[in-house]
Amino acid sequence: MSNKENVVSQFGKNAGKYVKSKGHAKGQDLTVLLEIVKENKNGHLLDIATGGGHVANTLAPLFEKVVALDLTPKMLEKAKEFIEGNGHTNVSFVQGDAESLPFHDKTFDTVSCRIAPHHFSHVERFAGEVYRVLKENGLFLLVDNVAPEIDEYDQFYNDVEKKRDPSHYRAYKKTEWISLLEQKGFRIESFSVFKKKFLFEVWCEMMALPEKDKTELNEYMISSSQDMIKFFSIDIKDNQVQSFQGEAMLLVARKERGGKLKPA
Numbered sequence: 001m002s003n004k005e006n007v008v009s010q011f012g013k014n015a016g017k018y019v020k021s022k023g024h025a026k027g028q029d030l031t032v033l034l035e036i037v038k039e040n041k042n043g044h045l046l047d048i049a050t051g052g053g054h055v056a057n058t059l060a061p062l063f064e065k066v067v068a069l070d071l072t073p074k075m076l077e078k079a080k081e082f083i084e085g086n087g088h089t090n091v092s093f094v095q096g097d098a099e100s101l102p103f104h105d106k107t108f109d110t111v112s113c114r115i116a117p118h119h120f121s122h123v124e125r126f127a128g129e130v131y132r133v134l135k136e137n138g139l140f141l142l143v144d145n146v147a148p149e150i151d152e153y154d155q156f157y158n159d160v161e162k163k164r165d166p167s168h169y170r171a172y173k174k175t176e177w178i179s180l181l182e183q184k185g186f187r188i189e190s191f192s193v194f195k196k197k198f199l200f201e202v203w204c205e206m207m208a209l210p211e212k213d214k215t216e217l218n219e220y221m222i223s224s225s226q227d228m229i230k231f232f233s234i235d236i237k238d239n240q241v242q243s244f245q246g247e248a249m250l251l252v253a254r255k256e257r258g259g260k261l262k263p264a
Contacts, residue, residue, distance in 0.1 A: 028194070029114070029143050029250050030058050036252060037062050037110060040139050046108045048098045048130070049116030053079030053091075055141075059112070060088040067108075069094045069101070099125040106135045114143040115248075118161070118171040127184045131255055140186060140253040145196065145246055147171040148231070156228055157246065163217045165207045174249055186253035196248045200241040 050068035233245040
């Protein structure tokens with residue numbers, strides 16, 4: 001099964017949970033995104049990998065038109081119910097691939113993507129496609145989980161994510177994102193990181209992780225080095241992981257006027 005097929009399978013089965021998920025429906029990052037776009041030209045917004053539709057729902061009042069795009073049809077259904085249920089009539093829903101966007105060049109004033117690129121198998125294509133569909137001086141808003149800069153910790157975090165969710169491809173380092181986007185022709189306007197606490201039981205339930213796999217993941221985490229346990233603040237009680245701490249970023253980039261699209 002390809003990674004894209006994994007994504008459709010995993011999120012199709014669990015679509016409803018993501019609309020209601022506190023980790024996705026809430027968050028200071030949504031408030032920050034709202035403040036950022038208030039200062040921008042707000043004609044057309046594309047929200048890539050919209051998931052439960054939380055970014056599109058939050059930003060819809062500030063845009064003339066919004067396109068919510070997702071690879072998973074069932075996820076789009078749930079997002080549509082959620083967004084239209086909140087009274088937004090300016091949002092359209094498109095099934096599509098973040099690495100091959102079904103839109104003309106220079107279509108959107110703003111592109112957003114939140115808590116999704118770690119599922120993309122070719123982020124360089126994704127970044128190139130965002131650049132292509134943005135108008136000159138367009139804004140790119142990116143929120144995602146990131147891996148530590150230290151290779152050993154990077155490997156551990158991505159292993160943990162993959163054991164919990166087969167559709168996880170890779171959480172990239174902060175420096176990898178900055179380098180990639182600048183190479184594609186973006187100018188980084190701001191970059192912030194924030195801690196992200198994962199409650200183990202809730203986190204596993206989001207993906208309906210089978211009990212056997214959950215037990216193996218728990219054993220993998222509690223048997224890791226003390227250094228690893230300390231770095232990720234893994235809370236263990238009675239040989240059971242209660243929670244651990246990761247990190248996410250909020251990156252704001254601008255498509256440079258006259259910049260040249262770098263090949264994927």
